[in-house]
Amino acid sequence: MTTIRLRNSKSRKVEEFHPIDPENVRMYVCGPTVYDRAHLGNARPVLVFDVLYRLLRHVYGEGHVTYVRNFTDVDDKINAEAQRRKGLGDSRSLEALIAERTEETISWYHADMDALGALRPDQEPRATAFIGQMIAMIGDLIAKGHAYEKEGHVLFRVRSYQNYGVLSGRSVDDMIAGARVEVAPFKEDPMDFVLWKPSDEDLPGWDSPWGRGRPGWHIECSAMSYELLGASFDIHGGGIDLQFPHHENEIAQSACAHPEAGFANYWVHNEMLQVEGKKMSKSLGNFFTVRDLLDQGVPGEVIRFVMLGTHYGKPMDWTERKREEANNTLRYWMDLTWELEPTNLGSFQPEQKLLDALGDDMNTHLALTYLRALHHQPQKLLDNARFLGFLSDRAREAERDFRNTFRGGFGSGPSVDLSALALKLDELRNVAKESKNFSAVDALKSSLIDAGVEVQMTKTGVELRPTPNFDPSKLEALK
RNA sequence: GGCGGGUUGGCGGAGAGGUUACGCAGCGGAUUGCAAAUCCGUGUAGACCGGUUCGAUUCCGGUACCCGCCUCCA
Numbered sequence: 001m002t003t004i005r006l007r008n009s010k011s012r013k014v015e016e017f018h019p020i021d022p023e024n025v026r027m028y029v030c031g032p033t034v035y036d037r038a039h040l041g042n043a044r045p046v047l048v049f050d051v052l053y054r055l056l057r058h059v060y061g062e063g064h065v066t067y068v069r070n071f072t073d074v075d076d077k078i079n080a081e082a083q084r085r086k087g088l089g090d091s092r093s094l095e096a097l098i099a100e101r102t103e104e105t106i107s108w109y110h111a112d113m114d115a116l117g118a119l120r121p122d123q124e125p126r127a128t129a130f131i132g133q134m135i136a137m138i139g140d141l142i143a144k145g146h147a148y149e150k151e152g153h154v155l156f157r158v159r160s161y162q163n164y165g166v167l168s169g170r171s172v173d174d175m176i177a178g179a180r181v182e183v184a185p186f187k188e189d190p191m192d193f194v195l196w197k198p199s200d201e202d203l204p205g206w207d208s209p210w211g212r213g214r215p216g217w218h219i220e221c222s223a224m225s226y227e228l229l230g231a232s233f234d235i236h237g238g239g240i241d242l243q244f245p246h247h248e249n250e251i252a253q254s255a256c257a258h259p260e261a262g263f264a265n266y267w268v269h270n271e272m273l274q275v276e277g278k279k280m281s282k283s284l285g286n287f288f289t290v291r292d293l294l295d296q297g298v299p300g301e302v303i304r305f306v307m308l309g310t311h312y313g314k315p316m317d318w319t320e321r322k323r324e325e326a327n328n329t330l331r332y333w334m335d336l337t338w339e340l341e342p343t344n345l346g347s348f349q350p351e352q353k354l355l356d357a358l359g360d361d362m363n364t365h366l367a368l369t370y371l372r373a374l375h376h377q378p379q380k381l382l383d384n385a386r387f388l389g390f391l392s393d394r395a396r397e398a399e400r401d402f403r404n405t406f407r408g409g410f411g412s413g414p415s416v417d418l419s420a421l422a423l424k425l426d427e428l429r430n431v432a433k434e435s436k437n438f439s440a441v442d443a444l445k446s447s448l449i450d451a452g453v454e455v456q457m458t459k460t461g462v463e464l465r466p467t468p469n470f471d472p473s474k475l476e477a478l479k
Numbered sequence: 480g481g482c483g484g485g486u487u488g489g490c491g492g493a494g495a496g497g498u499u500a501c502g503c504a505g506c507g508g509a510u511u512g513c514a515a516a517u518c519c520g521u522g523u524a525g526a527c528c529g530g531u532u533c534g535a536u537u538c539c540g541g542u543a544c545c546c547g548c549c550u551c552c553a
Contacts, residue, residue, distance in 0.1 A: 032553085271547080321503090363493080365492065369500075436512075441512085442514095457513090457515080
């Protein structure tokens with residue numbers, strides 16, 4: 001039995017994990033606001049919690065884990081994008097434009113995260129499908145004295161929740177002293193936050209006891225986790241940047257709405273991503289999306305490998321060099337295991353060392369080290385790598401297409417057959433071995449290398465393999 | 480200003496109070512027509528200053544520097 005230990009932000013300690021119900025382990029992770037392509041930073045929590053999900057499924061059984069990750073499709077950034085499109089002359093209604101935008105973004109998100117080898121959560125609720133539940137929860141909070149209505153807004157009364165600030169280690173008084181909060185005149189206390197706000201004609205809105213409006217950002221997670229996982233569940237995850245205010249506010253809402261329950265038992269936060277040592281931001285010009293990388297030819301599994309190379313609790317630096325090393329390692333693994341048949345995930349047992357590493361607060365870096373150590377046992381390497389989401393069917397299909405294209409296999413599409421050139425080089429080499437004059441061999445070899453072909457001469461023959469820099473046009477002259 | 484994280488060999492990056500991390504690169508060797516690949520071997524690091532200890536890179540305190548959150552971007 002593998003024990004799982006996790007760093008719980010609530011206690012700031014690594015704790016042994018014990019689910020409320022081993023028959024149904026429940027995890028909620030904050031998902032994206034769907035207004036644009038996911039950037040590289042968005043991928044980190046997805047991959048971190050994908051590993052945790054895989055581990056939980058292994059330990060408790062596939063059918064005994066419920067993983068929920070939401071889509072935030074009510075947000076002023078989405079509204080702004082829709083209004084921008086309308087401003088550009090699109091005649092459709094704002095609602096239609098918003099729906100189109102969120103649909104489009106969700107399909108992008110799925111495509112991009114699939115490419116990283118992340119399993120889909122069991123449920124991916126959309127905020128707009130839970131407005132009724134949010135309104136009910138807000139009404140309940142008002143009834144219990146934890147919220148109040150003012151000028152069409154409903155605000156959460158922070159002072160009514162004694163433990164406010166415990167998760168993020170802040171006190172209400174200190175934060176007010178920091179005075180970075182925008183203080184709306186209708187707030188009883190500067191730290192009070194919005195549960196519901198009014199919408200004018202130009203904004204999407206829903207009818208509520210407080211007039212037509214839309215929910216604040218935090219209430220959706222409280223409402224959806226309650227609906228789908230119950231008042232108490234096991235793990236709540238997300239980026240450390242969400243710890244305050246988002247998660248703090250979620251706790252306040254949920255704990256006050258359901259004071260008898262404990263909400264989430266374990267809070268797991270991943271640290272942020274940097275690029276070449278700096279924060280990724282639009283202003284620094286080092287901002288890019290997952291799709292940007294995929295389009296540049298960086299395989300999704302390379303991104304996955306780089307991400308898992310750093311412990312989730314530490315800042316992760318994306319660098320060109322790491323990308324390169326990950327690429328080489330995965331290339332090597334693919335070659336080693338290419339001829340083998342993967343074992344069904346259900347019928348093989350991952351290496352205990354690997355499971356122990358993952359169970360130890362998700363030490364993915366150490367897990368990768370153990371994986372590397374399996375290179376003399378390719379079948380084990382393949383199966384264990386696949387357990388961690390590498391050498392997946394998807395990656396092997398891409399590899400198959402690649403090999404078929406360049407080796408004259410049975411694939412469709414344009415095919416460049418290198419076998420004739422390999423044969424030619426081999427013949428020249430045999431002749432040269434007699435004559436001791438290798439100039440013709442070397443000339444052909446350097447031309448091939450120049451065209452981006454890897455040349456391997458072994459005692460048994462010659463092997464040619466195209467690299468990512470392969471340029472078939474340069475081979476025409478050689479034929 | 481408040482809160483949090485980090486600082487390990489050329490680079491990336493772990494674990495452990497005293498014993499080899501590992502990978503990449505480098506170096507030596509085997510192999511090779513030459514290379515590549517592969518295999519074997521090889522690395523006296525732990526920001527700084529104190530303290531605890533028989534012994535600390537590992538525990539405690541302080542200093543410096545870096546980074547993040549609190550503000551649209553995770």
